[in-house]
Amino acid sequence: MSVDNLINDQQLKQYEEQGYFTVEGLFTAQEVEGVRNEIPKIVALYPDVPNELVQIEPTVTSGEKIPETFELGVRKLSRMARYNEFFRNLAFHPRMVGIAKSILGPDIVLHQGQLLMKPPHFGGEKVWHQDNAYFRLEPNHVFGFWVACDDATVENGCMHVLPGSHTRGIAEHDGAGDEYGLVSPQSLDDAVPIPLKPGDALVFHGELYHYTPPNNTDKRRRAIQYHYASSQCRQTAGHDRFKIEPEVLITGQDYVETATP
Numbered sequence: 202m203s204v205d206n207l208i209n210d211q212q213l214k215q216y217e218e219q220g221y222f223t224v225e226g227l228f229t230a231q232e233v234e235g236v237r238n239e240i241p242k243i244v245a246l247y248p249d250v251p252n253e254l255v256q257i258e259p260t261v262t263s264g265e266k267i268p269e270t271f272e273l274g275v276r277k278l279s280r281m282a283r284y285n286e287f288f289r290n291l292a293f294h295p296r297m298v299g300i301a302k303s304i305l306g307p308d309i310v311l312h313q314g315q316l317l318m319k320p321p322h323f324g325g326e327k328v329w330h331q332d333n334a335y336f337r338l339e340p341n342h343v344f345g346f347w348v349a350c351d352d353a354t355v356e357n358g359c360m361h362v363l364p365g366s367h368t369r370g371i372a373e374h375d376g377a378g379d380e381y382g383l384v385s386p387q388s389l390d391d392a393v394p395i396p397l398k399p400g401d402a403l404v405f406h407g408e409l410y411h412y413t414p415p416n417n418t419d420k421r422r423r424a425i426q427y428h429y430a431s432s433q434c435r436q437t438a439g440h441d442r443f444k445i446e447p448e449v450l451i452t453g454q455d456y457v458e459t460a461t462p
């Protein structure tokens with residue numbers, strides 16, 4: 202895929218009207234393999250890592266479930282670009298940055314990167330939520346790439362979205378930590394599942410309602426998620442329950458205010 206004309210008119214229209222579109226083969230097989238190979242290197246550093254980097258499945262932490270290996274109990278890696286060169290470099294992926302420019306314009310930060318591990322048998326659901334309910338960015342010029350690193354299916358916990366919900370504003374959310382989600386969850390009957398092959402991506406607006414079911418299969422369902430935002434966005438005053446600062450300036454101008462003398 203060339204870095205020109207990365208999004209066609211139909212995809213842009215779908216993004217505006219429904220809040221998402223998919224891209225086949227955003228990452229090559231080699232790039233997916235690179236991500237898969239880097240994960241164990243970070244996991245091996247545990248517990249000598251910053252708290253935000255490695256998150257374990259709650260059922261594993263509580264002792265309710267015992268995974269075969271430590272890595273198979275990891276729920277997420279977060280904010281990897283801050284600590285790991287491979288994931289920092291990956292955030293500058295020309296095809297992702299090209300699409301980000303089409304959606305956000307010239308000034309872009311990586312707001313948050315995550316590896317969503319959803320391990321076999323142990324990967325719990327991610328409740329219905331809007332990512333910008335965590336970020337609280339104004340204006341809401343923020344969106345995510347969710348790139349499958351394994352076959353993502355309904356059975357092993359692929360993304361489910363509610364088309365058009367990105368136009369409703371931020372709905373009421375509640376819950377602790379990663380359970381923070383919509384107070385009025387959506388019915389799965391109204392959701393559109395997004396099964397993807399490794400390297401394929403879902404591109405979704407930061408205020409699109411989405412959900413992933415548990416992984417009750419014996420198949421892995423790893424995905425890498427990078428959220429890009431306009432560097433002009435700021436966290437809404439008084440909404441700093443999650444203090445998420447941008448990880449890296451990707452391109453264009455940084456609008457971080459500097460103190461005036």
Ligand SMILES: O=C(O)CCC(=O)C(=O)O
Pocket residue numbers: 317319327332411412413424
């Ligand atoms: O389980 C997933 O892959 C989705 C997770 C998600 O939406 C999130 O953590 O914000």
